[in-house]
Amino acid sequence: MSEQNVIGKGTWIDKLASELIEREKQLGRDTSLIRVESGLGASGIPHIGSLGDAVRAYGVKLALENMGYKSELIAYSDDLDGLRKIPAGFPDSLEEHIGKPVSLIPDHTGEHESYGMNMSSRLLDGLEKLGIEYTFKRARDTYKEGLLQEQIHTILTQSERIGAKIEDLVGQEKYQKFLPYFPVCAQCSRLYVAEATEYLPDERKVRYKCCDAEIGGKKIKGCGYEGEADIKKDLGKLAWKVEFAARWSAFDIRFEAYGKDIMDSVKVNDWVADDVLNFPHPHHIKYEMFLDKGGKKISKSLGNVVTSQTWLKFGTPESILLLLYKRITGARELGFEDIPSLMDEYNELEKIFFGKIKLDNEAKLVKSKGLYEYVNLLSPPKQMPAQVSYRLLLELSKIFKEDRISRINKKLVDYRAIKETSPEIDRLIEMAGNFADEFDISDEIDIDIDSKIKGALSKLIIVLEKDGEIEDLQNEIYQIAKGDDIEPKDFFKVLYQIILSTTRGPKIGPFILDIGKKNVAEKIGKYVK
Incomplete structure (x- = not known):
């Protein structure tokens, strides 16, 4: 591979950042600050897939900065979203709050100001443990402070045109009858039951009636209240089909990745941004969803989530970052049983980076080194740290259950796997021990044996x-x-x-x-x- 063919550090992240900059130049926009965004769901337990959206956006931010541009990651929590289903393992008492914005639902643990903030804080905690830097914005504050007011006004004044386009693009007729805006009912505090039928542009108010609605597969009775909601001060939110566009315009977002499951929403939002709000939609990349080992989509309501908090009991932050930065295309099955291979794969990358493993393929060498740098958030160690095979630690952890750390350390010194003990090796032993205690996985790999x-x-x-x-x-x-x-x-x-x-x-x-x-x-x- 010749040097001029290598973009940045040779990864898909660099290619994406380069495409973004090229597009911005063609649009003639100011590139003194390039904002990238990740939308965080706040209605259920955030999993590795949710985390991945923000981590990948942060990778693009790093690539832009490596190219000499200033960049910022906006982590936007949609905590005005209504609760549609009770996630598996959560108390039945949440049933009475179905349809209410998650930021208005009391936190069942009593540790946070709301249910929504409980969910958001779990994801933010995951980002912080991985070293991801971000600017946090909440839907509740964004709407209360009127940051989207002009976008809402423009969208509602063109609601007929938007409704027709939504039907044309994705076949949904709903918004030809109702406005793409949901007030929070002033009487029952529910969101999706309040059907908005008329916009009064001079007063900036929406007329609505609280009617029966189907939410999360269940029929929710409306309270029958009829009233007006002031978009300047009353709680409400735009429908997903138009809300992304409003955010992009208000926050000047230039890049946002999206999952395959919201393709239709992104298609409409791109049009709304371009043709209604006169804001060129952000550069995108579509990614496939993570599936569980049974091939089902990882879902908060199904309870088959793989959370970063649990992952970090068994593996390092780098193992998560490697999972998310290896590639972005293609659906992947994901489970905790992937941790051993990712831990040892990281060791291999580290050896390549520090020249302990030689690669004849120049393109693969550049890409491997670049991937290692991104997994270390472009701040790799100056010298190669002590390494131990995670699978070796797993095998030893099955034997030594009492006084595990000191006994395994002694074996590692005997094997000459390490020269001396260290807090980092102790932590690896602890994680491998946690994994060995929790899972019984025997890897069988394909080996060419004559x-x-x-x-x-x-x-x-x-x-x-x-x-x-x-x-x-x-x-x-x-x-x-x-x-x-x-x-x-x-x-x-x-x-x-x-x-x-x-x-x-x-x-x-x-x-x-x-x-x-x-x-x-x-x-x-x-x-x-």
Whole structure:
């Protein structure tokens, strides 16, 4: 790869930032500050997918800054959104609040000012633990302070035109009958039951009636109240089909990624921004949703969420950032069982970055180094930190349950895996121990094993299944390889792949004795059937 073909650090993030700047230049807009945005849902438990939206936007911010531009991430919490369903595991007492804006619902834990702020704070906590810097904006404050007032006014005065376009673009007829704005009913405090039918532009008021509505698959009775809502001071919010456009215009947003599930909303919002608000819509990239291991979309209401808080019990912040920065296209199944491979993949990237692993492919080298830098938020360590294979720690954690950290540290020194103990290694042992205690996952990877090595593995199984002590297992393994005309290093490599899903590790003989001969014989047996 020639130098001139490399954009920034060679990743999709740099390419996206470069496209964004090119578009801004073509539009002739001021680039002294380029804002990127991530919308945060506040109606249920935020998961890795929710976090990913903000983390990826932050990556674009970093790339822009690396190109010499000033940039800012706006993390916008939609805490005026109405509660549609009770997330799995939450109290039934929330039922009475279905349809109310989440910022008006009391927090069931008593720790936050509202249910919505409880959910928002969990996501913000996740961002802070990953080192993501952001400017936080809440829907409740945005509407109360009138920051979208001019956009709301323009949208409502052109509501007939917008309603017709929504039907044309996505086939939805609703907004030909009702305004794309939901007042919060002054009597029952619900959102989606208040049907707005008329806008009084001189007074900037919306006339509405509180009617029955279907919310989250359930019929919610309206209270019948009829009234007017002042868009300058009364609570209400724009429909999703137009709200993004209003935010983009008000906050001068130049980039926002979006999930496949809201494609229709983005299509309409782009048109509203361009043709109604005269604000060129932001540069976009569409990403696929994370799925659980059963292939279902990760959902707050289904309760199959993978949260950053739980992830960080088992893996580092870098393992999350690697997951999110590796690529953006394509649907991916996600579960906590992905943590071991991501932890060890990060170690491989680190070795490439510091030149411990050589790559002949120049394009792959540049991309790998760039990815490592983004995973470290463009502040990589100056020198390579001490490393230990996460899978090695998992195997040792299965053996040592009492006094785990000190006993595993001793083994690591014996194996010469580390020179000395450190708080960082202690933390890795703690995380691997948490994982070993919680999950029973035995990775079986595809390994190309020829018939000669399979024969040698079968002989090793016989040795390992014998009762009694083995005086020098390292030598036994060496002799099995030599006797079958196999290079010992090739045989050891296969054994490391079977036991640790990696190509290297501690001295194999003592390690096998530590984790258990019969345990290893069983693992090998799966590959020689």
